[in-house]
Structures are given as structure tokens and as C-alpha cells.
Amino acid sequence: MLDDTITKDLSADKQYSIGVIGDIPALLAFWEMFRDQANDAVLREIGIVAAALPGQNALPGIYEQAHGIPLHKTWQGMLEDHPEINMVIEATGRQTLQSELRTNLPAHVTLVERDCANFFIRLLTSDKIWVACKLDLMHTQTMLKTIIDQLDEEILFLDLEGTILGCNKTVADRLGSPKRAIVGGTVERVFGPDEAKALEKTIKTGQSSESTATSVDHEGRAHYHRIYTYPISSEEGQVTHIVAMRRDITRRTHLEQRLQQSEKLASIGELSTYIAHEIRNPLFSISGFANSLMRSEGLDEKTTEKIQIILEESKRLDKILKSIMNFTRPTDADAREMNLNDAVHNTMNVMGIGFDEKNIRLILDLHPNVAKVKANEDQIRQSLINLVKNSVEAMPEGGELRIETGMNDGFVRLTVSDTGIGIPPDKRDKLFSPFYSTKGKGSGLGLAMIRKIMDELGGEVELVSHEGVGTTVTLNLPPVAAVRPVAQEDAS
Structure with a gap:
């Protein structure tokens, strides 16, 4: 026989101690089916202790070598040598042997006939298939959950x-x-x-x-x-x-909006040339003749009033044309190193006049060590003026206007914050589009011009707003790097 540990593993600490009775072919078939189809949970509860081969003397060694199970020539001898057996399985299906066992087995030993044993083995097979399906389902569920969570x-x-x-x-x-x-x-x-x-x-x-x-x-x-x-x-x-x-899709939407704006700017650039030549010249003629008529003698009051309207509308149209022409020009012209804090001080010294009457509290929080930027100072100041005007108009009952400078993520930061009415989400998409205005007046180029300036300088514009709380617009400008001019490097 093989190592006794095989038998001990099969029979130790089992709820059932089983003896199998049959001939060699039936015993071999039963054993192979039992071993192949029983799962580990069942095997922990069942243990085969020995086998009996009534009337079989041929080739017992083959079975022993294959399975390490003690063999006995009679079932009586098997029970005498293994009193722990409490269940006997009859594997041949012969009626005479089954009748003999029913009559002579001790009362504490349960008899399981072949058909009944086959039935339970099929149950074991179904249990094994169910466990396999359960494991496969759990694996699929875990994989699907992992994919969805990622x-x-x-x-x-x-x-x-x-x-x-x-x-x-x-x-x-x-x-x-x-x-x-x-x-x-x-x-x-x-x-x-x-x-x-x-x-x-x-x-x-x-x-x-x-x-x-x-x-x-x-x-x-x-x-x-x-x-x-x-x-x-x-x-x-x-x-x-x-x-x-x-x-x-925030990032994608932002890029789409920028692309749409770029297409609009290209169209405006082409249109501006036509406007300069085809509209401005007739406008000068209209304005000139209107001024000439105003100097004429003998005009009644109604005629003078109508001519005055022509002049005012001509000036307004000329102002819009200038805005369009300025909008289409490159913004980096006359760019030079500038101190952002000085530009803020100079601008707010003028813009801040009258804030007390409007019940607006101005707060300047300018970082003393902010880096210089390379830009057209007039354009930066005009950008600040546009932002301040927007904030003042958003606070008709007064409020707090805060202007800050500093450094953030490698950029020089200029922030204008107010405590005004805020901007509804459905209007934010169009704020930086040319000719869009929420005020019902003006050309609608203020914020569009600011974004154009920032884009050409390599900067960014950020807008944060809460309805009923206020709005904050931040201009991020690239700082002047501490690099010597190329001519100086070559000379050295």
C-alpha cells in the first residue's frame, strides 16, 4: 500500500466513516466517480475507511496501490477491523448481497445501496457545478465593478x-x-x-x-x-x-468656445478693412455736412435739434468703429516691461473718485514683490478700467470692490472682485464673445478685448461668480523672466 497519510487524510475527523462493498470493477468505478465529483466541502464531512471485495481474490494490489484503501475479503472482516465504520455503501447492485446486508448489518451502521449512492453523487455533481457557476459569476461581477469604478x-x-x-x-x-x-x-x-x-x-x-x-x-x-x-x-x-x-465636458466646451471666438475674431478682422474704407469715409462726410449746417443762420429749433441728433449718432458710430479697429489690431504693439502695481495705483487714483458717493468701498491689496510683466501699459489699464466699470455697475446699491495683485502658479495675478449681483450661468458662455453685452449699451467688446490681450500675451482670464454674492475676474499675466538680452550675451 501507499503512504498511510492518504488514508488518514480521507478518514480523519470525518462525520461519516464509510466502508464500501463490491467487486473490483464496481469499486473502481464508484471510487473514481466519487473522487472526481465530490467537492472539498463534502470530502471534509465524508471519509472512506476501507473496502470489502466478497468473493474477489484477483488483483487487489492494483486498487491498493491506486488509492491506499485497506481491502478485505469479506464485509464482516472489514467491520471487525474497522469498528468506527457507521455507513456501508453497496456498489454492485446485486439483490442477494443487499438482502444479506439488510439482515446482518449492526444497527448503528447505515446501509446505502448503489442506486441511492448514485443519486447522492449526482447531487454532489450539481453542487460542484453550482459552486463553479457562483465563482464564475463572482469573478465576472468583480471584473465589471472594477471596470465601471475606473x-x-x-x-x-x-x-x-x-x-x-x-x-x-x-x-x-x-x-x-x-x-x-x-x-x-x-x-x-x-x-x-x-x-x-x-x-x-x-x-x-x-x-x-x-x-x-x-x-x-x-x-x-x-x-x-x-x-x-x-x-x-x-x-x-x-x-x-x-x-x-x-x-x-467643461474643458471640451471651453476649447470649443475659444475656437468659436477665434473664428469670430478672424471674421471681424476681415470685416474691419471693409468698414474702414466703405463706412468711415461716408461717415466723415455726414458729420462734416452736419457741422456745416449747424453753423448756418436762420435754423429753427426743431431743425437744430435734428442736426444735433445726426452729429451725436455720427460720433457714437465713429466710436464703435474705433473700438472695432482697435480690437483687430495686434495687442503686443509697444509692449514693454511694466510694474503692475504702479498701473493699478495710477488707474484707481482716477477711477476711485466718486466711490464714496456710490457707497462703494475700495480695497487695494497689492503684493509688494510682484514680478514685472511685459505688456502694453495702456491696454492693461484699459482692461482694468473695463473690469472696474463692470463691477461698479453690478453694485447699484454699493458694496465692496477689491483689487489684488500677487503671484500664482508662475503667473502675475491681477484680481478684481465685487459684491454685486453676480452672473447667471446661462450668460457666462457669451461674456467673452465679441459684441455681446448684458447692459443694452456699448459695443460689447470689453471682455472680448481683455481675453484677446491675455491670449496674445500668453496669459489667461478666469471668471468666478455667484448670483447674489459677487463676481471675481482674474488676469494671469506671464512675468518677465530674469534673462539677459541676446545682444548682451553675445557681447560678453
Whole structure:
């Protein structure tokens, strides 16, 4: 026989101690089937102690060498040598042997006939298949969960009432809550009312839908999202659940807006040449003749008033033309090193006059060691004037106007903050577009010009606003690097 540890492993600490009775072919077939189809959990409860081969004397060594199970010529001898046996399996199916065992087995030994043993082995097989399917399902579930949790998009699994049944890790990370705290909530609380509208459309039509939503974070920055809702249907084709996915498209939207603005600027540049030659010359003629008429004698009051209107409208049109011409010119002309703090002081010494009457409190917080920038000082001052005018107009009842300078992420920072009415999210997309104005007057080129100046200088414009709280606009200007001019380096 082989090492006794094999037998000990099969029989030690088992709930059942089994003796198998049969001929060699039946015993071998039974054993192989039992070993192949029983799982580890069952084998821990069942232990085969010995086998009996009534009337079989041929080739017992083969079985012993294969399995290390003690063999006996009679079942009586097997029970005498192994009194711990409490179950006997009859593997031949012979009626005479089964009748003999029913009559003579001790009362504490249970008889399991071959058909019954086969039935239980099939149960073991089913159990093993179930366990394998369960493990495969768990593996698939874990893999799917891992993939969904790694996506940057926020994903919700919803019922038809909009109640959250599950979510991915991206949602939990954004909310700072565990998934179990999110489950049971509503889509409006996690995403917003716009997503709820998309959900209603999918429930109503049974088709997937897309929509775009805008939100404002706690810092007052606008975020753009694309929402996708997908129906999950039963085998009968009835929608039972909804999958909602939200993708952050803020950066893409920002780039698209910049591209659209660049296209507008290109069109304006082409148009400005036509305006300069085809409109401005007739405008000068109109203005000149109007001035000549004003000097004429014998004009009545109504005629003088009409001519005055012509002159005023001519001046207003000329001012708009100048704004357009200035807008299309390169902004880096006459750029030189300048001190931003000095420009702020010089500008606000003039702009600040009359703030007390408007109940506006001016605060200047200028960092003493701010780096110099290379820009056209007149354009920087004009940018500051435009921002200050916007802030003053946003505070009709008065408030606080704060102007700060400093350094931030390698840029020289100029920030203008107010405590005004703020800007609605639906208007922020157009603020930096040429000819767009929320005031009903002016050319609408102020903020567009500021962005153009910043782009050509290699800087950035940032806008943060809360309705009813105020607005902050930050100009980030590249500082002058501590590098000697090329001519000096060559001379040295």
C-alpha cells in the first residue's frame, strides 16, 4: 500500500466513516466517480475507511496501490477491523448481497445501496457545478465593478422612480460619501434637475437620450456636463431600470468656445478693412455736412435739434468703429516691461473718485514683490478700467470692490472682485464673445478685448461668480523672466 497519510487524510475527523462493498470493477468505478465529483466541502464531512471485495481474490494490489484503501475479503472482516465504520455503501447492485446486508448489518451502521449512492453523487455533481457557476459569476461581477469604478464618468443605476439602486466609485468620490449612503437617494440630489428631465424622457419614450447641463461649484466656477440615459428592458421589452451617465465636458466646451471666438475674431478682422474704407469715409462726410449746417443762420429749433441728433449718432458710430479697429489690431504693439502695481495705483487714483458717493468701498491689496510683466501699459489699464466699470455697475446699491495683485502658479495675478449681483450661468458662455453685452449699451467688446490681450500675451482670464454674492475676474499675466538680452550675451 501507499503512504498511510492518504488514508488518514480521507478518514480523519470525518462525520461519516464509510466502508464500501463490491467487486473490483464496481469499486473502481464508484471510487473514481466519487473522487472526481465530490467537492472539498463534502470530502471534509465524508471519509472512506476501507473496502470489502466478497468473493474477489484477483488483483487487489492494483486498487491498493491506486488509492491506499485497506481491502478485505469479506464485509464482516472489514467491520471487525474497522469498528468506527457507521455507513456501508453497496456498489454492485446485486439483490442477494443487499438482502444479506439488510439482515446482518449492526444497527448503528447505515446501509446505502448503489442506486441511492448514485443519486447522492449526482447531487454532489450539481453542487460542484453550482459552486463553479457562483465563482464564475463572482469573478465576472468583480471584473465589471472594477471596470465601471475606473471610469471617469459618473454612473447611476436607477429604478423608474429615479431612486438610486447603485453607483460607481466616481460618484462616491465626488460626493465624499460611501456608496451605501448614496443608494436610496434620488437622481436630483446627486446630479441635478436637468438629469431628472433626461430620465423622464427615457422613461416616456423607452429610448436612450442625451442632454447638456450647466452647474456651478462651491467656488463659483461653471461646469458643463453631457448626460446620457439608457433604458434597461426585461425579456418582454418593458423598461424596468435606467442607467444614467454624466460626463464632464467643461474643458471640451471651453476649447470649443475659444475656437468659436477665434473664428469670430478672424471674421471681424476681415470685416474691419471693409468698414474702414466703405463706412468711415461716408461717415466723415455726414458729420462734416452736419457741422456745416449747424453753423448756418436762420435754423429753427426743431431743425437744430435734428442736426444735433445726426452729429451725436455720427460720433457714437465713429466710436464703435474705433473700438472695432482697435480690437483687430495686434495687442503686443509697444509692449514693454511694466510694474503692475504702479498701473493699478495710477488707474484707481482716477477711477476711485466718486466711490464714496456710490457707497462703494475700495480695497487695494497689492503684493509688494510682484514680478514685472511685459505688456502694453495702456491696454492693461484699459482692461482694468473695463473690469472696474463692470463691477461698479453690478453694485447699484454699493458694496465692496477689491483689487489684488500677487503671484500664482508662475503667473502675475491681477484680481478684481465685487459684491454685486453676480452672473447667471446661462450668460457666462457669451461674456467673452465679441459684441455681446448684458447692459443694452456699448459695443460689447470689453471682455472680448481683455481675453484677446491675455491670449496674445500668453496669459489667461478666469471668471468666478455667484448670483447674489459677487463676481471675481482674474488676469494671469506671464512675468518677465530674469534673462539677459541676446545682444548682451553675445557681447560678453
